[in-house]
Amino acid sequence: MVEVYKNGDLHVWIPVAAETDKYPARAFLPINGLNEAYLHGYKAEISESKYLEALCDIQNSFLSNESKVFTVNGGKKEERQYKAKWRHGRQKNSPLLGPTKGWVKVNLADVERIDDAVLAKSLDNSDSKYSELESSILDPILCGSDAELAEQAQQIINSIGDKIPMGQVTPKKSSASQEVFLRDAAVVAYVLNKAGGVCECCNEGAPFLKKNEEPFLEVHHVKHLADGGSDTIQNTIAVCPNCHRELHYGAGQQALIEKLYSNIERLICE
Ligand SMILES: [Zn+2]
Ligand SMILES: [Zn+2]
Numbered sequence: 001m002v003e004v005y006k007n008g009d010l011h012v013w014i015p016v017a018a019e020t021d022k023y024p025a026r027a028f029l030p031i032n033g034l035n036e037a038y039l040h041g042y043k044a045e046i047s048e049s050k051y052l053e054a055l056c057d058i059q060n061s062f063l064s065n066e067s068k069v070f071t072v073n074g075g076k077k078e079e080r081q082y083k084a085k086w087r088h089g090r091q092k093n094s095p096l097l098g099p100t101k102g103w104v105k106v107n108l109a110d111v112e113r114i115d116d117a118v119l120a121k122s123l124d125n126s127d128s129k130y131s132e133l134e135s136s137i138l139d140p141i142l143c144g145s146d147a148e149l150a151e152q153a154q155q156i157i158n159s160i161g162d163k164i165p166m167g168q169v170t171p172k173k174s175s176a177s178q179e180v181f182l183r184d185a186a187v188v189a190y191v192l193n194k195a196g197g198v199c200e201c202c203n204e205g206a207p208f209l210k211k212n213e214e215p216f217l218e219v220h221h222v223k224h225l226a227d228g229g230s231d232t233i234q235n236t237i238a239v240c241p242n243c244h245r246e247l248h249y250g251a252g253q254q255a256l257i258e259k260l261y262s263n264i265e266r267l268i269c270e
Contacts, residue, residue: 001130002103004059005052010139010166012108015058015084015099016119025101025120028055028086030112040086042068043096058084062099102129109137109166138165138190142182144174152185154212157193165190167232171225181225187236188219195238200264201256202243218244222260223270234268 002013019025030036030051038054041047041061049057060066061083072079085098102123106114110133122131138160143149165186173179197206197215206215217238223229237260239247247256261269 002059002062004063005056010108011105012052012055012111013059013103013105014055014111014119015062015086015103016101016116016123017088017097017099018101019120025116025123026088026097027104027116027119028058028097029114029116029119033112038086039091039094042083043070043081054086058086058099099129102126102131105130105132107133107135107137107139107166110135136163138163138186140166140168140187141185142168142172143185144180144182149183149185149188153188153192154214156186157189157214160186160189160193163190165233167230167234169230169232171231181231183225184231187231187233190233191219191236191238192217194233194266199240199243200237201239201247201260204240207240207242216241220244220247222247222257222267229270233266235270237264237267 003009005012014027014029016025016027028040034051036051037048038051039048040054040058047057066083067080068083070079070081071077081096082098085096087094088097101120104119104122106119114133118133122133123129125131138156141152141156143152165184167184167187168182172182174182194200195217197217198204199206199217206217208216210216218241219236220239221229221231222235222237225231229235243256247253250256261267
């Protein structure tokens with residue numbers, strides 16, 4: 001069930017230690033952002049590593065059931081320790097915890113925003129030692145053509161609610177002979193939803209309804225993809241065809257773009 005995180009994965013498995021009389025359940029989460037260093041591993045062999053590296057060590061050790069026997073109590077007693085246990089905190093004497101409660105699959109973009117309690121609750125609601133956290137982030141739905149993009153966006157437009165598309169900071173290109181940017185249908189659906197049938201540039205209603213009765217607006221990248229713009233909700237707007245043409249070809253293009261940045265809170269100048 002647990003998979004070791006690989007660079008580029010959108011999700012990550014996080015171990016959670018069960019609550020005790022004294023302490024609430026605790027998860028292996030980054031303390032101060034993903035770059036925080038960690039002390040973890042065997043009682044006698046503490047290594048230090050960045051969060052994701054440390055997490056991968058724990059995941060690998062869990063999957064291979066790696067353990068070691070230590071002599072404790074002045075040689076009187078032997079104790080087996082599993083490496084998938086980790087230390088909570090950065091002190092060498094901080095307690096060893098383990099995935100005694102289970103593992104939760106989390107969207108990588110959520111990792112810095114969740115806490116131990118959220119993960120513990122997700123496992124409490126599961127009937128196994130594994131669960132998946134419903135994310136507030138939408139994974140990209142990459143589409144290679146305008147038709148596919150429109151169709152995919154239409155399919156999810158009524159179900160995305162308050163979820164935020166992850167988008168693509170660096171838009172991927174298809175491997176077809178003629179390179180085209182792949183676009184995220186979730187970004188299109190979100191931006192059309194936000195616009196609610198009103199052009200985000202001139203604030204007029206869409207000029208006509210499509211065959212499916214939805215208002216016709218086009219989704220435009222304020223900084224063009226070809227100029228290195230991102231395919232994210234911070235760089236996209238829903239506009240009427242007139243404004244869209246003007247944004248591409250108008251003499252007042254620059255002034256229009258500045259107006260958009262000051263009027264639409266969601267946008268971030270790239
Ligand atoms: Zn308009
Ligand atoms: Zn455009």
